[in-house]
Amino acid sequence: MDPRVAWIQPEQKGPANALWMHVWETSQGVRTLSAQHQLHNQNHNQCVNYAALDVLKNVATAVASSKSKGRPLPQKTGSVSSSSSQESGADSPPSSCSLERTMGSNVTGNINKNVGGANLLFSRRKSDNKASTYGMNYLLSNCTNGNYASTWTPWKTRKYNPGVLGLHEEVMDFYNFMSPRPEEAAMRKEVVDRIERIIKELWPTADVQIFGSFSTGLYLPTSDIDLVVFGKWERPPLQELEQALRKHNVAEPFSIKVLDKATVPIIKLTDQETEVKVDISFNVETGVRAASFIKDYVKMYPVLPYLIFVLKQFLLQRDLNEVFTGGISSYSLILMVISFLQLHPRIDARNPNENLGILLIEFFELYGRHFNYLKTGIRIKNGGAYIAKEEIMKAMINGYRPSMLCIEDPLLPGNDVGRGSYGAMHVKQVFDYAYTVLSHAVSPLARSYPNKDSESTMGRIIRLTQEVIDYREWIIKKWGGRDLARTDSRGTEPCTLGGSVGSEEQQRDSVSPHSADSPMSISSPQQHSSASSVSSLSGSDNVRKCIHTGRISR
Secondary structure (H helix, E strand, C coil): CCCCCCCCCHHHCCHHHHHHHHHHHHHCCCCCCHHHHHHHHHHCCCCCCHHHHHHHHHHHHHHHHHHHCCCCCCCCCCHHHHHHHHHHHHHCCCCHHHHHHHHCCHHHHHHHCCCHHHHHHHHHHHHHCCCCCCCHHHCCCCCCCCCCCCCCCCCCCCCCCCHHHHHHHHHHHHHHHHCCCHHHHHHHHHHHHHHHHHHHHHCCCCEEEEECHHHHCCCCCCCCEEEEEECCCCCCCHHHHHHHHHHCCCECCCCCEEECCCCCCEEEEEECCCCCEEEEEECCHHHHHHHHHHHHHHHHCCCHHHHHHHHHHHHHCCCCCCHHHCCCCHHHHHHHHHHHHHCCCCCCCCCCCCCHHHHHHHHHHHHHHHCCCCCEEEECCCCCEEEEHHHHHHHCCCCCCCCCCCEECCCCCCCECCCCCCCHHHHHHHHHHHHHHHHHHCCHHHHHCCCCCCCCCHHHCCCCCHHHHHHHHHHHHHHCCCCCCCHHHHCCCCCHHHHHHHCCHHHHHHCCCCCCCCCCCCCCHHHCCCCCCCCHHHHCHHHHHHHHHCCCCC
């Protein structure tokens, strides 16, 4: 089981499963978070198997000691950051070190002292991505005691209907929970203003613009900020801006990186005060145009933001949200969703009452099972189409060939948006996993699961870490009540998006998306096949045939 992709499902939990999963994972030398989650679960009145915990402490210590051969291994202390975080209080965001100190170290102390090398690897992974769910299987067996808002699924505050109707309701709750809050928009605006002042000191006539997810409003709590600086330079002045940023101590130490050899040279940094990551580029107009392009499709397809938030979180927690980590970019993901909605044979994506649960499962099935990555490219313009890669290659520049995930750039003909996505096949496998899990979870057989009322259906593929929850709470405490009147003055839409789409919630609920006019109801897992009726595109024989053979025409 890849710890980045999958974790134990609710019906698989139990003392035996918890014990042997811990034994196996401890033997791999991966850091355990069981003590942290045990203490956190205690605070939430959850059940912990203490007998298994005692055994695990002994097993972990014995295994780690045998590996170290009696020699103490180095361990991450984090004393400096922990103490500074404690002194600063609400002035600094909660870090992974402070979180560990808060939760305690009675058990992890015994384990971490012996497997410190693995700790460093895991700590780096967690510190780079607050939303990472890597190592979730270290959770001990627990129960929620009828409390619907579990530790990992805070958006679930009510009991949902069974099947895809319940998944539809949960997707809406997840979107409402994860949508940008006014305090988060205000915090990001401060970060932008801070960096803009430094840029204006260097080049008073320079124009700084926001693009990417902060501009469109489709950003998660830990998403980065994309800035572009327009000015009259022959070459991007990366080093000059880097020196100015270091001089003003805006960024965290060692976080400033100049990527001057990249296709689009940028400066990457992490804001010292907020831990928000920022990417700065120069004279790149396509980013601003892409943000406007996405906003137009958000208005066209009311269901688009709901799917984007779920899918972005799904990839983010698995470290598959960036090209250089083996994933796909947010722009590629959005274009994939737009294409999926454009070419859906049975639904009108302009209808705000479409069942989001069905659309989510069908998206996973299309790109996880049926889409022909070898022969087929994605085209968005002119209403959308699947197109043979040979046709796309004719328009490509500089001798490039279509990539595995070939997406024609609707704004720059000849550019393959997915060109750098070398891990596209891994993303495909993850989508296939999500389809399998969700289709089983909404099938009639799922109604016999023992924890069906307390467990989250979407929580089978998406979890929210305590670090992200604490980070959002810290933002609310520090930026709550501030004047947000100027937040939209630079073209950002952190609040209006949630309002425009969320205003349709009552209308969506008034017409049941699982009524007689609903395009499908999912059958039992035994009835699923590679040509399952759950897929919208595979449900159409003609489209399915085109996807598999590569003979695409529209």
